Amino acid sequence: MTTQTVVPPGAGQRQPLAAPRRRSLIPDLHERPEFALVPIVFVVVMAAWEFVPGWIGVDEFVLPRPSQIVKIFFNQLGEAAFWHNLWVTVQEAGVGFVIAVVVAVLIGTAVAQITLLERTVLPYVVAFQSVPKVALAPMFVVWFGFGLASKIVMATIIAFFPILINVIAGLKSADNDKIEMLTSFGASRFQVFRMARFPSALPYIFAGLQSGVVFSILGAIVGEYIGAQEGLGYQLMQANYRFDIPAMFAVLIVLSIMGMIAHGVVKLAQRKFVFWSGDESKRGT
Amino acid sequence: MTSAANVVPATTDGDLDSRWIEASHLEKVYRPRKSAPTHALSDVSFAARRGEFVSIVGPSGCGKTTLLKILAGLIPYTDGETRIAGNRVSGPDKGVGMVFQAATLLPWRTILENVMVPVEIQKLDRKSHEVRARALLELVGLDGFENKYPGELSGGMQQRAGICRALVHDPAVLLLDEPFGALDAMTREYMNLELLRIWQESRKTAILVTHSIPEAVFLSDRVIVMTPRPGRIAEIIDIDLPRPRELRMMASDDAGVYVERIRAYFNSAGVID
Numbered sequence: 001m002t003t004q005t006v007v008p009p010g011a012g013q014r015q016p017l018a019a020p021r022r023r024s025l026i027p028d029l030h031e032r033p034e035f036a037l038v039p040i041v042f043v044v045v046m047a048a049w050e051f052v053p054g055w056i057g058v059d060e061f062v063l064p065r066p067s068q069i070v071k072i073f074f075n076q077l078g079e080a081a082f083w084h085n086l087w088v089t090v091q092e093a094g095v096g097f098v099i100a101v102v103v104a105v106l107i108g109t110a111v112a113q114i115t116l117l118e119r120t121v122l123p124y125v126v127a128f129q130s131v132p133k134v135a136l137a138p139m140f141v142v143w144f145g146f147g148l149a150s151k152i153v154m155a156t157i158i159a160f161f162p163i164l165i166n167v168i169a170g171l172k173s174a175d176n177d178k179i180e181m182l183t184s185f186g187a188s189r190f191q192v193f194r195m196a197r198f199p200s201a202l203p204y205i206f207a208g209l210q211s212g213v214v215f216s217i218l219g220a221i222v223g224e225y226i227g228a229q230e231g232l233g234y235q236l237m238q239a240n241y242r243f244d245i246p247a248m249f250a251v252l253i254v255l256s257i258m259g260m261i262a263h264g265v266v267k268l269a270q271r272k273f274v275f276w277s278g279d280e281s282k283r284g285t
Numbered sequence: 286m287t288s289a290a291n292v293v294p295a296t297t298d299g300d301l302d303s304r305w306i307e308a309s310h311l312e313k314v315y316r317p318r319k320s321a322p323t324h325a326l327s328d329v330s331f332a333a334r335r336g337e338f339v340s341i342v343g344p345s346g347c348g349k350t351t352l353l354k355i356l357a358g359l360i361p362y363t364d365g366e367t368r369i370a371g372n373r374v375s376g377p378d379k380g381v382g383m384v385f386q387a388a389t390l391l392p393w394r395t396i397l398e399n400v401m402v403p404v405e406i407q408k409l410d411r412k413s414h415e416v417r418a419r420a421l422l423e424l425v426g427l428d429g430f431e432n433k434y435p436g437e438l439s440g441g442m443q444q445r446a447g448i449c450r451a452l453v454h455d456p457a458v459l460l461l462d463e464p465f466g467a468l469d470a471m472t473r474e475y476m477n478l479e480l481l482r483i484w485q486e487s488r489k490t491a492i493l494v495t496h497s498i499p500e501a502v503f504l505s506d507r508v509i510v511m512t513p514r515p516g517r518i519a520e521i522i523d524i525d526l527p528r529p530r531e532l533r534m535m536a537s538d539d540a541g542v543y544v545e546r547i548r549a550y551f552n553s554a555g556v557i558d
Contacts, residue, residue, distance in 0.1 A: 177385060177386075177387055177389045178389055178391065180359060180385075180389075181383070181385055181389040181402075182402070182406065183359060183377055184357050184358075184359055184377050184381070184383040185377065185379075185382075185383075185402065185403040185406045185407065185454070186377045186378070186379050186403075186406055186407055187406045191405075191406055195391065195402070195405075195406075196391065199391070199393045202393075275393075275434075276392040276393045276434055276435075276436060277392075
């Protein structure tokens with residue numbers, strides 16, 4: 001990701017600033033065929049899903065048609081209970097994610113900076129990472145009850161590991177040249193951390209946040225499956241008990257949109273805070 | 286451009302200027318845990334006058350970069366002694382500015398912020414040094430690029446910013462570790478002229494490590510020739526070419542004689558770099 005390469009001969013003559021290509025409103029389909037292909041695939045799949053099951057005798061009750069699902073999806077937007085459930089799940093996932101980020105950054109920093117701690121703690125981290133954390137959900141419900149707390153804990157635990165691993169890897173990724181450069185000017189350990197190690201870690205940390213944020217939603221939903229009276233996972237299970245498969249799909253759509261928005265927000269933050277990362281991998285400063 | 290140097294001489298002995306940078310009987314042995322020790326430097330002694338430009342040349346593995354890093358206080362030495370401005374080197378010195386093989390700019394900082402790194406580390410006065418940083422950038426022709434990021438600059442421009450960074454805190458000593466090794470021949474020649482101009486204006490004591498013999502002859506007052514394994518000083522050659530130097534002097538017989546004389550050491554050692 002941030003491998004340093006020696007600037008090749010001829011680098012000095014490279015034009016520093018290429019003029020930005022003029023953007024037309026209609027995308028050039030030769031260069032970006034996906035602009036056409038992605039919608040086409042969507043339409044084809046949806047059309048097939050709408051009609052093919054009927055032709056081959058699959059019951060609508062088992063696999064509802066997209067048009068039915070969309071209808072239910074828009075219907076549920078008018079229900080207060082849906083919005084309440086959405087808000088509950090957003091809170092569980094959001095709070096769980098934030099706790100995961102804070103704890104992972106703190107522990108990750110300590111582990112990456114203190115060798116003895118790394119040697120002591122890392123085997124446990126690796127061992128615990130291999131535990132299927134979803135299997136812990138029933139215990140969390142016993143320990144933390146049927147309310148928000150057990151879901152927040154579940155969201156935190158699932159989101160925590162990808163972030164922690166990336167924080168540790170990121171803090172160790174700072175290249176020695178930069179550290180040596182700062183040291184030669186008399187930088188303290190903390191200055192080296194602040195000026196080189198932490199910024200070098202940001203691309204990794206954001207990669208961790210991107211998977212972490214999606215995992216936190218997963219954690220909240222799994223928590224709700226085990227035992228809850230509210231939340232989208234609860235709503236989905238309720239629809240399941242009624243054999244209301246279109247309603248289940250409608251919740252799934254909401255969850256996907258939630259995941260995409262969360263992922264998009266992290267991506268946006270990454271672009272703002274890690275603006276240099278593309279440049280570095282291209283040029284190897 | 287000439288404010289007081291950061292280094293305060295330990296003694297006021299008038300002789301100090303003649304051995305502003307001094308290494309005596311320096312030894313360096315690397316002792317890796319799992320392999321045999323390497324004798325990197327053996328009995329290295331030299332002194333550089335204040336304001337002098339000294340180059341160290343030698344084939345790969347002769348310990349020239351090790352020597353420079355010892356002077357920079359970045360790695361400890363095994364035996365002997367080294368002093369800068371009369372002070373024993375025991376760690377990185379705030380009065381030293383170092384230029385590295387790669388420009389090693391921080392990609393998340395603008396060029397100006399990169400040049401200000403030593404000021405920030407040493408908690409010097411931001412305002413006055415920013416004026417100095419801007420003046421240095423102008424000196425190397427990077428005015429107008431202060432707010433650009435390193436990724437937007439070419440390799441040569443990045444290296445010039447690296448030189449500004451090494452000078453911003455007005456160090457008494459400038460250490461250069463093969464600073465132009467990664468540049469193409471044209472840019473390199475241009476950067477040599479640039480470096481010479483900056484050195485003439487700032488009058489820092491400069492130590493340059495290079496594997497280019499013509500570069501060393503062109504820039505230096507004296508050239509230290511090293512032989513490999515263990516790194517020893519073969520000869521210290523005074524380069525008696527007039528200053529200010531111009532590129533066409535390199536075509537002169539005098540320059541050619543120096544280059545040949547140094548190359549002879551490399552050839553006899555059986556290593557041509």
